Amino acid sequence: MPGKAGRKADGKKQKQQLQQRRDPYEVLGVSRNSSDQEIKSAYRRMALRYHPDKNANDPTAADTFKEVTFSYNILSDPHKRHRYDTAGFEAIETDNQELELDLSSLGAVNTLFAALFSKLGVPIKTTVSATVLEEALNGSVTIHQLQLGQALFRKVEKQSAHFYSVEITEQEAEAGLVCRVYSTNKSKFKVGITSDSYFSSCILHVHSMEVKPCYKLLYFEQEENGGLSLALQEDSAKTGKVTSAGMYFLRFPVYRLNQSISAMAASKDPDAAFFKKLDGFQPCEITELKAGTHIFAVYGDNFFKSVNYTIEIVCAAPFCEEKEKLQNVEAKILSKRVELSKFETEYREVLAEFTEMTSRYAKEMQAIDVLLKERDAIHASYTTVQPLKRSSSNSRIRTSSEESNGDGEGEARDKKSFTRERSGKKKWYNIPLKVEKKKPC
DSSP, X not given: OHHHHHHHHHHHHHHHHHHHSOOHHHHHTOOTTOOHHHHHHHHHXXXXXXXXXXXXXXXXXXXXXXXXXXXXXXHXXXXXXXXXXXXXXXXXXXXXXXXXXXGGGSOHHHHHHHHHHHHTTOOOEEOOOHXXXXXXXXXXXXXXXXXXXXXXXXXXXXXXXXXXXXXXXXXXXXXXXXXXXXXXXXXXXXXXXXXXOSSOEEEEEEEEEEEOOOEEEEXXXXXXXXXXXXXXXXXXXXXXXXXXXEEEEOSSOXXXXXXXXXXXXXXXXXXXXXXXXXXXXXXXXXOOOOSEEEEEEEEEXXXXXXXXXXXXXXXXXXXXXXXXXXHHHHHHHHHHHHHHHHHHHHHHHHHHHHHHHXXXXXXXXXXXXXXXXXXXXXXXXXXXXXXXOOHHHHHHHHHHHHHHHTHHHHHHHHHHHHHHHHHHSOOXXXXXXXXXXXXXX
């Protein structure tokens, strides 16, 4: 059949593509024992080098950029990396790899559709603009000094960044540092697009779509040449009415939660949204800072508008109780992640049994209904009266039955009526004759 042949051809083509892919470690130029930070640094350098913004007329660079991004998506995820190390590319779902989009390189229409998909719940990962990264690497960005404990309110334009520096002492570094950015405002936009052609026409209107503030909190390391290289980034997330992003350097392992993993799983299986909810709970690459100057940045990641935000950097010394609570809570979350893995196996088994039972329930109910209807039909067959089919036949049957039931009465009525008719008629011998009396002569 053509359908089967087509599927076989697609399977062979996909297998050939998997065989042609280069080793992700080779693509990024790192060893198999490299740490997460080394992998991320290698990716940032190569992504900046082969970014389409810097190589507009070089298709080879564009292909290399895709290959670098694909490789990083594998090695940056502990689960994908483990599966690849164990069984290669075949153990990875290549059709569903998440790509990081640079919004600054997208056109207006593509940006619009990206915003629509994001609004519909489709996870779209975005990356920092290559222009911003290049300016930071060249040391040509403006850096504002920020004091510890000082909250600053500002507005950042889309695909732009505000850089901040903070000085910390040995004592403050020992106590730990926390940088938080939060925003509470929302905005709406209206869009109307009309596209006409000879064969078709399409009109798309989006009115009053609510857009939550989106931004990234970035941490840069200072290079020897005075430039800045991106070392850590956190995407903003909405919790209640507040959208926030934070970095916690508390000298013990602190975890981040990547919710896009559970969102992608939910698109395939609704139950997976629950069981994969903690799969994105991974340790942060950097857990402590040394005394000296540190550079943070807030990057506007909104699709269309600027973002109002508040940033503050605080020393964790006054928050000893909160630090202890954070350690305890994250330890419980890690324990729950292990429990979920075991619970999912039990749940799937019970769900399969439940599905089988509900299917059997429906079949048994249907079989019982059929038998009861058959029984009722048999009961109704015990009768001498033929089933009535048409109204005309009913009238004929009713007439015939009335005639059969009232034969005696009918004859009597007929006799009486006949008698009345006969008595009512005048007989010839009863006709009165007028006889003229003769007058006597």
